[in-house]
Amino acid sequence: MTDVARLAGVSQKTVSRVINNAPNVSAEVRDRVIAAVEALGYRRNSAARALVTQRTHVIGIVTPGTALYGPSAQLFGVERAAWQAGYSVVIVSTADSSGEELRRAIDRVVDHGVDGVVLAAPITAEGLASNVFRGVPTISVGDPVTGDFGCPAVIADQQSGGLQATEHMLSLGHHTVWHVAGPVSWYAANARIEGWREALHRAGAPVHGPLVGDWTARAGYQAGLELAERPDVTAVFAANDQMATGLMRAFKEKGRQIPEDVSIVGFDDAPDSGYLMVPLTTVRQDFTAITHRAVTELVHAIAGEEFNRGVTRIPVDLVIRASSGPAPTPTSVG
């Protein structure tokens, strides 16, 4: 910057003003400075800028380090929204769902000097304890944690999704709906279980399980092999599309047709789900809306402005495709 100033015949401070679009710089000086900047290929030093402004213009995202569709979509959504808001994004992935691992991840991200943090990995109050509130604004896009160590959250209405998926199949005449859940360390898994359970209760349908998987197609497949043993299983709600994929494979392997013999509903509406050999009925989460909203709130918090400190729920939509159909044998259902 000093070099630029010398070439343009002005002070370093004036160059700074031009770079930052500060007011009160004459057009002629501005042009001279810009010319000098281009001649020298000058780029400002973000570290020096951060040092003096106390702002890095970077937000951190803590994600589970897997290529699952949901977390990936959140990650890219956050990146896009952050960029629109003038922020860059650093990623820190967690190896597991433990509080210790979460603390380590948050430590890393805070050490890096981010202005704010988006949590896209499963979190617990224990994991958040004493770290987040070092003054770094934080928002969750997955788990809502309230209470002393809680933080704001923008999440899909998981419970409503579970409810809708289950009611959809009940309304097709299924006696009951089985559930293959995600890991219990995830709020999304628990909330979907709650929605599923509530739908069954409302309809007076029997509650079995749920079976618990790890979000992977493999886990869905294994759960499916188990469920296929029982002839009375005619409807299964999987907590995500990957597990639903594995489920469908398992039922097919056991000679049960979808949707003629068994109806399957997933969750997420991953890009492939409409193009599987049996297009999957699923619950769509609007990841773009969630992440955009979360980043907007976070940026407000960073700026010290008003923001929503509670939990914001974004509606989900049931997308009906071919994998769910009428129950094979009509039974008395409410």
Next chain:
Amino acid sequence: MTDVARLAGVSQKTVSRVINNAPNVSAEVRDRVIAAVEALGYRRNSAARALVTQRTHVIGIVTPGTALYGPSAQLFGVERAAWQAGYSVVIVSTADSSGEELRRAIDRVVDHGVDGVVLAAPITAEGLASNVFRGVPTISVGDPVTGDFGCPAVIADQQSGGLQATEHMLSLGHHTVWHVAGPVSWYAANARIEGWREALHRAGAPVHGPLVGDWTARAGYQAGLELAERPDVTAVFAANDQMATGLMRAFKEKGRQIPEDVSIVGFDDAPDSGYLMVPLTTVRQDFTAITHRAVTELVHAIAGEEFNRGVTRIPVDLVIRASSGPAPTPTSVG
């Protein structure tokens, strides 16, 4: 740090020594400093450190901003490898494959002050021109670009993958193999085309197409509808698993059984591919190995050490599953 020094009764410089594990600090002073650090909850300021050391310990990754499996896997692989090497990762996504967009992305990442860059988006010499060689070490994990504006690359042996996939189906007695390629702006798409073409040439098989998709299941589905019109199509190689998924759906919709009537082979070995209703034969890329190797080379380059300036090719493996089988009508094949 000055506060810590005051509390510990030492100079700021000594605190710096303790923080950085520098030699020549007595055990007693070290303990006192560590106690003071913990008492004050001191965390070092990364911006100040970066300013004086000229090292941010951050690497940037330029990725296409989509939740496609390949780019996601590369992203997470880079993050994990970078962390092991003591680096954080900032993401910048590109909106399209244009050289202009690539330049913008690289600009952003360089502006951020990264020590090195990993390119996981499609690149061209034109897009790299004049940016990368501002002295920021760069490595590609997708496209190899050689020549004046080229950069080192660590990539899967895409061409060999295309060759293996095609030869596999030819060896099953298929008269020829059709291909649904990725966007031509991607090296991976072109190299897979080359491998496919080479296999056909070697076998003296007729070459049709290829059809070109955009990596999505939807594109695969549309290509499949087109191919299903032709009764002579018995084997299709899709340039990724998503498109293969869509292909299978389209053939099924048109009443063609897989693999009895049509064989399908994909590319990537995405986590779900083994659990589709017809498990997919595919070419596995070892993203972990690729990204680990790339980050290792990049870190060497950052440290000013010896590193491989050329293109490193990582072998791929054909994973044979149920979606590929013998040709329906035996024909004379070499």
Next chain:
DNA sequence: GAAGCACTTGACTACGCAGTCATCACGATG
């Protein structure tokens, strides 16, 4: 014509850290 005002510009400084070099204490060596 003097006073006042808005606008433009620059000198100086602090941000928090690590590098350089000087200083000091202590033990070893001749």
Next chain:
DNA sequence: CATCGTGATGACTGCGTAGTCAAGTGCTTC
């Protein structure tokens, strides 16, 4: 006993930027 070497420590400085405040310029106003 004088000299030297080695390890431990601190004072000072610079990294590149933006904030603060003062100074200079030109124009308006009465």
